[in-house]
Amino acid sequence: MKRNGIILIIVLIIIICLTGCLAENNKKKNDIESIVVTSPEVAEVIYELGSLDRIVGRASYCDTPNQMDKIEIVGDFSTIDIEKVLDISPDIVFTANMEQESQSEKLANYGIKVEVINSTSIESFYDNVKKIAAIIGKEDKGNEIISNFQKELDSLTLPENSPKVYFEISPNLGTIGKPSFISDAITKAGGMNIFKSINKSFLIAKNEDILNFNPDIIIALSGLSKDEITKRKGWNNLSAIRNEQIYTAEDLNPNHLFRCVPNSIEAIKIMNQIFLNYDK
Numbered sequence: 001m002k003r004n005g006i007i008l009i010i011v012l013i014i015i016i017c018l019t020g021c022l023a024e025n026n027k028k029k030n031d032i033e034s035i036v037v038t039s040p041e042v043a044e045v046i047y048e049l050g051s052l053d054r055i056v057g058r059a060s061y062c063d064t065p066n067q068m069d070k071i072e073i074v075g076d077f078s079t080i081d082i083e084k085v086l087d088i089s090p091d092i093v094f095t096a097n098m099e100q101e102s103q104s105e106k107l108a109n110y111g112i113k114v115e116v117i118n119s120t121s122i123e124s125f126y127d128n129v130k131k132i133a134a135i136i137g138k139e140d141k142g143n144e145i146i147s148n149f150q151k152e153l154d155s156l157t158l159p160e161n162s163p164k165v166y167f168e169i170s171p172n173l174g175t176i177g178k179p180s181f182i183s184d185a186i187t188k189a190g191g192m193n194i195f196k197s198i199n200k201s202f203l204i205a206k207n208e209d210i211l212n213f214n215p216d217i218i219i220a221l222s223g224l225s226k227d228e229i230t231k232r233k234g235w236n237n238l239s240a241i242r243n244e245q246i247y248t249a250e251d252l253n254p255n256h257l258f259r260c261v262p263n264s265i266e267a268i269k270i271m272n273q274i275f276l277n278y279d280k
Helices: 002-030 040-048 066-070 082-088 098-109 122-135 139-154 181-188 207-213 226-230 264-279
Strands: 035-037 055-058 092-095 114-116 164-170 217-220
Touching: 035 040, 040 055, 040 122, 040 139, 055 082, 082 098, 092 098, 098 114, 114 122, 122 139, 122 181, 139 264, 164 181, 164 207, 181 264, 217 226, 217 264
Parallel strands: 035 055, 035 092, 092 114, 164 217
Antiparallel strands: none
16 A cells, blocks of 8 residues: 555656646746847747737837837937846847947847847748747747748749849948848849849949949839939939830838848739730
8 A cells, every 4th residue: 555655656747747848838838928029020020920919119110010109218220228228127039230239239238038030031031030939929920921032932823034223222322232131021022133143232332333234124122212213323224214114112112122021022023924924
């Protein structure tokens, strides 16, 4: 009888230990309850993952969806108010690279968990969605977002002849090179970024280089009007100008290309239609 009692106690101890382990694992998956985001694309991904309610602080540029307006601002894209973030004491801070790198290091030095997110292609965007989803315990929803995006891409009909595309980010001829989400999006839509051979995500182009490339299509999300672009010196002879193939923010939502987000597929579909129409 004593022996049976000892066995029963051992079994109970094992059950309690297993239950505790399961609870601890479950806690780890769901312990990210408060999030600060300084990257607009991460904010939108978290929203699409159904976890907007966990965001307790944001950079001013994190403005989509509209509900973000109610969340406390902890700085802008290039400057994070470290003291505000420390006061909030979030479980994690999602940042971007470039201007935010040094501030990401400062936050980490204060013991804040920091995750830097940077998408330079559609594949890296998928990887980042998976990473964010895993961190906040939304893996299934993350896989669903990726699957839907890829299905939309796979459904596109690409032009037989890829048009040469000049994509303008800023009025000073700021544009994109190969390691850029936008460049990859242009390729997936059936176009060819004229600066795809440049191994920089961002560069200031030379006017003569643009003239020499003679792009078939100009996509200018730099804030300039079509008329302002047309009047540039020497541009009246460009194929894109002569064939009235200039597209601006009136045609594409800049946030769907400047930010790597699930809604970026909508901009890719619009570009695909532009490229198909040109090919015809």
